[in-house]
Amino acid sequence: MALTTYAEVRPWARSIKNRVVAREMPPWHIDKNIGIQEFKDDISLTDEQIATIATWVDTGAPLGDPADIPQMPQFPNWSAWQIGEPDLVVRYPDYLVPAEGPDVFGSLYAQFDLEEDRYIKAIQTRPVDGRSRQVVHHALSYAVGQDYDDLTNDGTQDQGVFLVEYASGKGAEIYPEDTGKLLPANQKARVSYHLHSIGEEVQAGIELGIVFHPKDVVPAHIRWSKQLARHNTDLDIPAGAVVRQDGYERLNKAAKLTAFQPHMHILGRYQCLELIYPTTPIRSEVVSCANFDYNWHLVYNYADDVAPIVPAGTILHTISWHDNTEANRANPDPTNWTGNGGRTIDEMGFAWIGWYDLTEEEYAQELAARKARREAATNDDDQ
Numbered sequence: 381m382a383l384t385t386y387a388e389v390r391p392w393a394r395s396i397k398n399r400v401v402a403r404e405m406p407p408w409h410i411d412k413n414i415g416i417q418e419f420k421d422d423i424s425l426t427d428e429q430i431a432t433i434a435t436w437v438d439t440g441a442p443l444g445d446p447a448d449i450p451q452m453p454q455f456p457n458w459s460a461w462q463i464g465e466p467d468l469v470v471r472y473p474d475y476l477v478p479a480e481g482p483d484v485f486g487s488l489y490a491q492f493d494l495e496e497d498r499y500i501k502a503i504q505t506r507p508v509d510g511r512s513r514q515v516v517h518h519a520l521s522y523a524v525g526q527d528y529d530d531l532t533n534d535g536t537q538d539q540g541v542f543l544v545e546y547a548s549g550k551g552a553e554i555y556p557e558d559t560g561k562l563l564p565a566n567q568k569a570r571v572s573y574h575l576h577s578i579g580e581e582v583q584a585g586i587e588l589g590i591v592f593h594p595k596d597v598v599p600a601h602i603r604w605s606k607q608l609a610r611h612n613t614d615l616d617i618p619a620g621a622v623v624r625q626d627g628y629e630r631l632n633k634a635a636k637l638t639a640f641q642p643h644m645h646i647l648g649r650y651q652c653l654e655l656i657y658p659t660t661p662i663r664s665e666v667v668s669c670a671n672f673d674y675n676w677h678l679v680y681n682y683a684d685d686v687a688p689i690v691p692a693g694t695i696l697h698t699i700s701w702h703d704n705t706e707a708n709r710a711n712p713d714p715t716n717w718t719g720n721g722g723r724t725i726d727e728m729g730f731a732w733i734g735w736y737d738l739t740e741e742e743y744a745q746e747l748a749a750r751k752a753r754r755e756a757a758t759n760d761d762d763q
């Protein structure tokens with residue numbers, strides 16, 4: 381639906397209040413009461429804005445004085461690339477997803493046609509249209525050798541370089557300044573897909589857009605993106621139950637964490653990321669918690685000044701809650717047991733973490749610089 385005129389908005393007033401007060405809309409599901417709150421691309425409303433909308437609805441959603449209607453703002457084109465105009469676009473072969481059938485998994489291939497090594501600065505996978513968006517559960521892109529073939533893969537073939545994940549509702553990954561990822565020359569692009577039938581046949585198309593650093597630039601850090609702190613595979617979610625699961629992952633090097641993106645499936649409701657530091661006595665802190673909605677695989681990119689800087693040996697701890705009760709509106713069948721698995725109707729829990737490694741020296745420098753900034757800010761406040 382469009383929400384650009386009073387006539388369009390008025391019938392949705394009650395629903396708008398519900399979605400906005402529950403902080404489901406606009407789609408930004410970070411828990412405002414826990415952890416870091418400064419992000420690069422926060423589109424959430426303030427408490428005051430929410431109160432204004434709620435009061436307007438409660439007082440009958442009046443039009444007000446037509447003379448006060450503001451100019452129509454310039455809206456971004458939501459279908460445009462979020463990384464700006466890509467230097468390279470790879471279109472994978474289409475896949476005909478049947479109207480009905482089990483979920484399908486596999487690989488599709490295309491060429492990068494890249495003759496020299498380049499560093500990636502920003503990257504985005506997108507289903508090519510709204511119909512494709514409905515059936516693409518996930519799409520993970522890799523750069524692999526020309527002879528890579530997953531039909532004949534006996535486990536010995538090099539898996540290549542992992543580039544980026546897509547899952548429903550996800551946008552672009554824009555790396556922090558001075559970080560990047562190497563895309564080697566003469567590789568072929570592989571997308572590992574998971575597609576889900578929706579009751580109508582869909583010709584699904586997926587494309588990958590990449591913006592490179594300039595040719596002569598070698599970024600100071602490699603920006604990693606991996607699924608980490610996955611919980612055990614013995615996930616057991618009885619009908620009608622809410623189940624908590626924990627996952628752990630040790631970072632062997634000091635690091636700056638730049639992005640947090642919870643991943644679960646349709647029963648996923650809430651996930652927290654705790655950092656357990658290798659200190660004596662052990663110290664830990666919860667840096668982020670977010671409500672989870674399977675339609676929105678949102679990446680939360682920390683603002684540079686608050687992105688966690690962690691020592692080598694830090695343990696990432698994810699705490700994921702799955703809700704198999706009737707209260708979960710997304711639950712297709714609260715009478716059904718659900719367990720671990722890869723299908724959309726199975727469950728899993730881990731976090732996609734974006735980060736880059738720091739040497740011990742860089743870690744000490746980053747920490748000292750942050751401490752100095754904080755002290756300067758405190759002194760300013762005191763004056």
Ligand code: HEM
Binds near residue numbers: 400405407458
């Ligand atoms: C203050 C801003 C916003 C308001 C008041 C709002 C309101 C709503 C409402 C009332 C619904 C429920 C519709 C239904 O019941 O069928 C909805 C769903 C939806 N909205 Fe928004 N929205 C906002 C921002 C956004 C933004 C920024 C996007 C896109 C980036 C977006 C995309 C969607 C989509 C795709 C759905 C359907 C899927 C879902 O329910 O999650 N909305 N929105």
